[in-house]
Amino acid sequence: MLREALRGQRLPFFVLYLYGPGGVGKTSLLGEYASMCAELGVESRIIDGRNVDPSPEAFLVALQQAMGLAVAENPLDAIASRSDRIVLLIDIYENLATCDDWLWREFLPQLPENALVVIASRQPPSPTWRANPGWSSILYVLSPRDLDPAESRDYLRLRRVPESQHQAVLDVTFGHPLALSLVADAIAQRGDIEFAPEATPGVVKALLEQFVQKVPGPAHRSSLEACSLVRVMTESLLAAMLRNDEVHDIFDWLRNLSFIEFRRGGLSLHDQAREALAADLRWRNPDWYAELTRRARDYYLAHLENAPEQTQQRLLLDYIYLHRGNAVVRPYFEWRTSGSMLTDGMRLADLPTRLAMVAEHEGRKFARLADFWFTNQPESVLIIGNSQGEAIGFLMALDLRPAGPADLDADPALRRGKRYLDLHAPLRPGERDTFFSFWMAKDTYQDVSPIQSLISVHIVRYVLTTPEVAFTFIPCAKPDFWLPIFTYTEMSRLPEVDFEVGGCAYGVYRHDWRVTPPVIWLAHLAERETAAGLEVAPSRGKSLIVLGQAEFGKAVRDALRLLPYPDRLLGGPLLRSRLVVTEVGHDSTEAERVQKLTELVCKSAESLRASARTEKFIRALDLTYLHPAATQEAAARSTM
Secondary structure, eight states: HHHHHHHHHSSSSSSEEEEOOOTHHHHHHHHHHHHHHHHHHHHEEEEEGGOOSSHHHHHHHHHHHHHHHTTTTTHHHHHTTTOOOOEEEESGGGGGGGGGHHHIIIIIGGGGGTTTEEEESSSOOOOHHHOOHHHTTTEEEEOOOOOOHHHHHHHHHHOOOOOOGGGEEEHHHHHHHHHHHHHHHHHHHSOOOOGGGGGGGHHHHHHHHHHHHHHHHHHHHHHHHHHSSSSSBOHHHHHHTEEEEEEEHHHHHHHSSTTEEEETTTTEOHHHHHHHHHHHHHHOOOHHHHHHHHHHHHHHHHTTSSSSSSHHHHHHHHHHHHTSTTTTTTTGOOOOOOOOOEEEEEOOOGGGHHHHHHHHHHHHHHHHHHHHHOOOOOOOEEEETTSSOOOEEEEEEEEEETTHHHHHHHHHHHHHHHHHHHHHHOOOOOOOEEEEEEEEEEEEEEEEHHHHHHHHHHHHHHHHHTEEEEEEEEEEEEHHHHHHHHHTTTTOOOOGGEEEEEEEEEEEEEEETTTTHHHHHHHHHHHHHHHHHHOOOEEEEEEOOOOHHHHHHHHHHHHHHHHGGGGTTOOOOOSSSSHHHHHOOTTOHHHHHHHHHHHHHHHHHHGGGTTTHHHHHHHHHHHHHHIISHHHHHHHHHHH
């Protein structure tokens, strides 16, 4: 673009303003401009803002020296006396911020039409100058961006980085030019290196020096570290993560940084700045990394329960984002989902689109089955639409409870799911089991995509907000592909429920929420949140035990027999039953659970005194277990 401008008879603009975060390539681009000017026979002079005091006088002296003028010569007069073109290149312009008003009001207007000024800065030009009618016609603003994946791979090939490492490099650098260059340098210097940010702290440090050259104080540094861990930062979230209610000034400081982007709902770090800061923090201070993550997680959960549906969706997306650093989770989520929205409930006009999706991806036989369920359980459908109101995906959470024999005969998926529950995990009164029979994106089906990510968010929201959900099934067209992430989230593969419809086979995953309720499940995920490797960290928390009727009866009899000996109750199944745990909490000790179990048994026994018909039973329990008689014969005499 600049080459064509310099070749023209008249300059199409007189100020080219480049802005972008550190390391994006602005200085390199100015170097290319200087080389190009030499090639075209155009004189160019460069002023480095790092070497100039931010005052008009110092700037003019720097320009005088760059042009090779004598001390008495005025650089503006020297430029005005020229007949040929000259290009002035001003780098690191953000260091000259206090000269900004003078430069635009006095210096630039004095330049003749044969002078072109190129400014490179981390900050965009002031809105005052961009909106000024006099400047808008002669000012061209350009913001260099990161390399796209194809360009990044081309660069890595030119730098002889092994193809096997390209994806790992792209996952961390996001095509950021300086990051790519530093990683290529590190691999060139150590040919055997397997790139990972934790293994190359020197690279991360160099990136951080570009992004965070100087911060006002420790609180500002902590605010940047907090930003690196979350998807979107708000003032209230920042206050929670820093444990400081007075963060207004710090938040304003953040919003003016060159590598901060404005997103719907808050501020977001430039991807490369985020990864560099997060990797450095994780390597340098893993305890603080974990603490900031915990504070963000607590904030999201505290606001989740009573939030509107759309807010819940955003909070859960933010919650899941905390797991993005885990190598298991990263490949299964598309974090950029701003172009989609959720619309709850089935709309009649969406029916043909839903059926067309199912027919295209799962066949006509499955489409007929979907039509049946769309008609019979329309409230179970969640539509995903874009900003234009077009349906681009959907999820169906079928409730198995109202399904009759004819429904089960027609649907092999539900039939197998119901049979499994009846044999292995029968529901109790009021409990609900759900089969997520249909979930897909219009164009990408069940592949990783923004729509699939929103579907995952809604499944989590459903589990957290649906009363008495006991069991969930999730069928997958590619069950092996989803095995790592479902293992991470404690969804077990269930081959005995796999099914086939119209020649298409599906594998099924399940979770028993009575064994691992949502609150314990979230605690387990929190333990894995900051795990760095592919291995799923074992959970320290114990799940609940779900007992059948016969097992429960035996456990109660055993508890009655051991009631006088509390130490012998330790480790019993009732201590991990919902009956006890919901009374004392999931974080309770075994001793606290023994005490609560004893109270519940005694309270239940005492309830027998309310009826004359059952009063003899309480006497038997009292003498045999609660306050046992010396001998069985004495107990028998007392009950007669």
